[in-house]
Amino acid sequence: xxxxxxxxxxxxxxxxxxxxxxxPALRLQHEGEAFYFIADYHSLTSIHDPxxxxxxxxxxxxxxxxxxxxxxxxxxxxxxxxxxVCELSWILSTVTPMGLLERCHSYKDKTARGMEATHGLxxxxxxxxxxxxxxxxxxxxxxxDQKQHVEVTRDIAKTLNHTYGDILKIPEPRIREETAVVPGxxxxxxxxxxxxxxxxxxxxxxxxxxVMSIQTDSTPVEEPKDPExxxxxxxxxxxADADAVALMENQFRSGGTGYGDFKxxxxxxxxxxxxxxxxxxxxxxxxxxxxxKVLRDxxxxxxxxxxxxxxxxxxxxxxx
Ligand code: ADP
Ligand code: TRP
Numbered sequence: 001x002x003x004x005x006x007x008x009x010x011x012x013x014x015x016x017x018x019x020x021x022x023x024p025a026l027r028l029q030h031e032g033e034a035f036y037f038i039a040d041y042h043s044l045t046s047i048h049d050p051x052x053x054x055x056x057x058x059x060x061x062x063x064x065x066x067x068x069x070x071x072x073x074x075x076x077x078x079x080x081x082x083x084x085v086c087e088l089s090w091i092l093s094t095v096t097p098m099g100l101l102e103r104c105h106s107y108k109d110k111t112a113r114g115m116e117a118t119h120g121l122x123x124x125x126x127x128x129x130x131x132x133x134x135x136x137x138x139x140x141x142x143x144x145d146q147k148q149h150v151e152v153t154r155d156i157a158k159t160l161n162h163t164y165g166d167i168l169k170i171p172e173p174r175i176r177e178e179t180a181v182v183p184g185x186x187x188x189x190x191x192x193x194x195x196x197x198x199x200x201x202x203x204x205x206x207x208x209x210x211v212m213s214i215q216t217d218s219t220p221v222e223e224p225k226d227p228e229x230x231x232x233x234x235x236x237x238x239x240a241d242a243d244a245v246a247l248m249e250n251q252f253r254s255g256g257t258g259y260g261d262f263k264x265x266x267x268x269x270x271x272x273x274x275x276x277x278x279x280x281x282x283x284x285x286x287x288x289x290x291x292x293k294v295l296r297d298x299x300x301x302x303x304x305x306x307x308x309x310x311x312x313x314x315x316x317x318x319x320x
Pocket of ligand 1: 181
């Protein structure tokens with residue numbers, strides 16, 4: 001089984017990215033041949049500061065490795081180290097109906113939030129399709145908001161196959177339903193663009209402050225609280241063990257404990273959960289040559305798969 005996924009290097013890794021995409025993807029690296037990459041071409045649609053793009057890319061490489069990506073098992077690389085993907089993207093774009101892209105939520109959402117309506121932003125799903133198809137990927141673990149892009153990929157691949165013969169594999173999205181949407185500190189979907197994130201590798205004091213700012217209702221300390229609709233408990237269930245969760249649920253029901261205490265416990269659970277990755281990340285920061293070598297080797301392995309696919313497509317469409 002060939003598994004592929006990518007993350008944009010556009011800011012700090014947060015609990016939504018981790019539980020929605022990274023952790024499920026890291027689990028899958030033991031079940032098949034995984035290709036994971038840093039989607040830096042995609043980030044050019046939002047970052048026009050070269051130093052920032054470089055530093056975010058390095059940060060994301062550190063994040064992936066610290067969280068458990070095994071660069072021997074998985075092929076780990078920077079998207080832009082395999083420029084073949086841009087050529088495939090162009091070929092795919094020649095069979096992609098405008099209407100398919102016009103229906104994509106992500107372009108509409110991003111421009112509604114004030115992002116510049118560039119051609120790159122509009123054509124973003126075609127590049128993503130090329131990412132997936134050039135590695136003959138079968139399974140694509142992503143968060144729920146990327147599901148539509150994988151469906152677009154399937155449509156584009158089917159159209160190319162219909163036009164030129166059976167040349168591309170049809171991939172499937174893999175969405176983990178329990179963590180399809182992780183809420184942020186304000187209850188909306190956790191997202192960099194909403195300023196409501198809990199970043200995994202945040203400084204201790206800053207993270208604590210963010211956790212303490214989680215929105216709650218105004219139920220007084222002594223009164224029972226609703227464990228089903230609590231943001232604190234939704235997040236706590238992701239990071240704490242079952243006994244600790246059961247205890248907090250009981251204390252919600254019985255009353256007598258304030259939200260402040262629950263938030264402190266949530267902070268401790270987040271901090272403990274990422275203790276080991278934090279330690280590994282600090283080691284990796286001290287060894288930049290190792291990280292560069294991992295990415296170089298990954299690029300070489302990725303290119304060895306991408307090149308033959310591109311050649312197959314070039315030949316099929318009449319370019320070779
Ligand atoms: P952001 O919204 O912070 O910009 P991205 O769009 O870069 O995050 O998302 C990267 C990956 O993480 C995608 O696969 C996406 O589906 C997943 N993801 C992001 N936020 C969440 C969330 N709040 N809950 C679940 N998955 C998420
Ligand atoms: N669009 C994805 C995101 O914003 C990143 C991405 C780019 C991706 N190419 C991909 C994800 C291919 C999965 C497969 O998170």
